[in-house]
Amino acid sequence: MFTLFHHPFCPRSRFARLALGEHGLETRLVEERVWERREAFVALNPAAETPVLISEGLPPIPGAAIIAEYLDETHGAALGRRLLPAAIADRIEVRRLISWFCDRLYSEAVGPLVTERIYKRYMSVEQGGGAPSTDMLRAAKTNTRYHLAYIGWLARTRNFLAGDDLTYADLAAAAHLSAIDYLGDVPWDEDDAAKAWYVRIKSRPAFRPLLNDSLPGLPPPAHYTDLDF
Amino acid sequence: MFTLFHHPFCPRSRFARLALGEHGLETRLVEERVWERREAFVALNPAAETPVLISEGLPPIPGAAIIAEYLDETHGAALGRRLLPAAIADRIEVRRLISWFCDRLYSEAVGPLVTERIYKRYMSVEQGGGAPSTDMLRAAKTNTRYHLAYIGWLARTRNFLAGDDLTYADLAAAAHLSAIDYLGDVPWDEDDAAKAWYVRIKSRPAFRPLLNDSLPGLPPPAHYTDLDF
Incomplete structure (x- = not known):
């Protein structure tokens, strides 16, 4: 089970949601208003930006591009559904x-x-x-x-x-x-x-x-x- | 043989040079002044930013982070010198x-x-x-x-x-x-x-x-x- 700190209209969060969805991964969404600079969120991601993906047992995964690489390595490659192609x-x-x-x-x-x-x-x-x-x-x-x-x-x-x-x-x-x-x-x-x-x-x-x-x-x-x- | 379009004081170009150097890869350096928006350079990289790495037979590789991923996949992993660790x-x-x-x-x-x-x-x-x-x-x-x-x-x-x-x-x-x-x-x-x-x-x-x-x-x-x- 994943948790994604996101904002519904943050375009990079939307990219992360699409990437999770295409991999068929159910995700709990938590809305984050980054301009409030909530202390617990800044602790998760010092860059204080959405999206941040939480996957149990791993450090927080910040940023849509890094989330995409992570999903490809842990799910895309294994399932043969590579949104980051092999070549x-x-x-x-x-x-x-x-x-x-x-x-x-x-x-x-x-x-x-x-x-x-x-x-x-x-x-x-x-x-x-x-x-x-x-x-x-x-x-x-x-x-x-x-x-x-x-x-x-x-x-x-x-x-x-x-x-x-x-x-x-x-x-x-x-x-x-x-x-x-x-x-x-x-x-x-x-x-x-x-x-x-x-x-x-x-x-x-x-x-x-x-x-x-x-x-x-x-x-x-x-x-x-x-x-x- | 690689060619790197760079600027000597562009910090991201310096990162790419260090990455190439740590992998022991000889590289021809071409100084690029991005503010001149040289047409042939913009054709290589529409983002018109340094660094851009040219590796024969591949599309131009733009941006220090993408160059780093590329070097790890093509050289780091094979040589056992991973600057992007496996875990x-x-x-x-x-x-x-x-x-x-x-x-x-x-x-x-x-x-x-x-x-x-x-x-x-x-x-x-x-x-x-x-x-x-x-x-x-x-x-x-x-x-x-x-x-x-x-x-x-x-x-x-x-x-x-x-x-x-x-x-x-x-x-x-x-x-x-x-x-x-x-x-x-x-x-x-x-x-x-x-x-x-x-x-x-x-x-x-x-x-x-x-x-x-x-x-x-x-x-x-x-x-x-x-x-x-």
Whole structure:
């Protein structure tokens, strides 16, 4: 049994949830509001970031990319369901894209959008709460368009984002897009290939729990849960 | 034969050089000034960051952490010189610390110091060049003290930073500190344990090439190359 410290709209937490789900691993979810810097959580992960996976008998596993490596080594490889493929060249490409999505797409687009539009609603003034910064939103939305175009380019070139098969690269990208799709911030009409790829990923059973998350007072657009939007 | 696109004072490039050196792998170094966004380099690595390792017959390997995983899988495991240990719990801790040093120590302290004090000397005004920002320097120096204290705490608790043996965690931390030690920006007198640990890592043969790097017009402090400072 696993426990995941997460936030429902933290895109990296969503990636970890998809990775756990694809491996068929039941997980207890604990919502963590990292901006509160809860002492017991900082003790688990000095970086004070979600997600953190707790697996009995092991040190806390911090960060989506490290959780993905752990799950592949302990479950994916054994079950023959490798979301991090065995061939060296494929591993390089999957890891490159995990980093691209969890670092670049996160910091340039999804992180600012989620922080400004969701987290700030729950933060006190001392924690950085308040109205969203329109400058941040504008920059993040512009960056989202570039990232969507890159995802579309990958989707047109390959069957899945990193190659022939589903990998962590798809889960990382879809997790990030899903968090801002809830906010209506993905311009799907700009890229048919990206949209068609996302529909495929979104239809997977592991994705369902993400589509059920909701925020009081901030409903998602109608297409968010629609599997054929 | 490997080729590494790097910058002599990019701390993540230094980590990759140490990893290659510890594995006994000869590498051709090509200096890359990422702020010039050279087209052929951006084609190699869309993230436009150093380091990037070229290994014949494989896609370019971008990023110090991904290079480290690659070297462990292709050389470390085979040669029995694992800088990423085999035990699951140890792998979690080493990966946690690689990320801590390459992401946190980098963005909070070493990245800003190197950018303000070294890169900016070579950048045009359009590229962001100019005089160092004293605010950035002040914040980065304060953060360096916290990071040094954390490294000291690890060094007092364990033989090497991640446990009994030398791992990538030591190389990542030492690579980062070495870049700002050249600038005289590590307050060694604040932490004896960190200093004693650094002297041990710095004395390794793989470290020597880093100590020979120098910048015209900006000599290092006397202790920089001293193995027993």
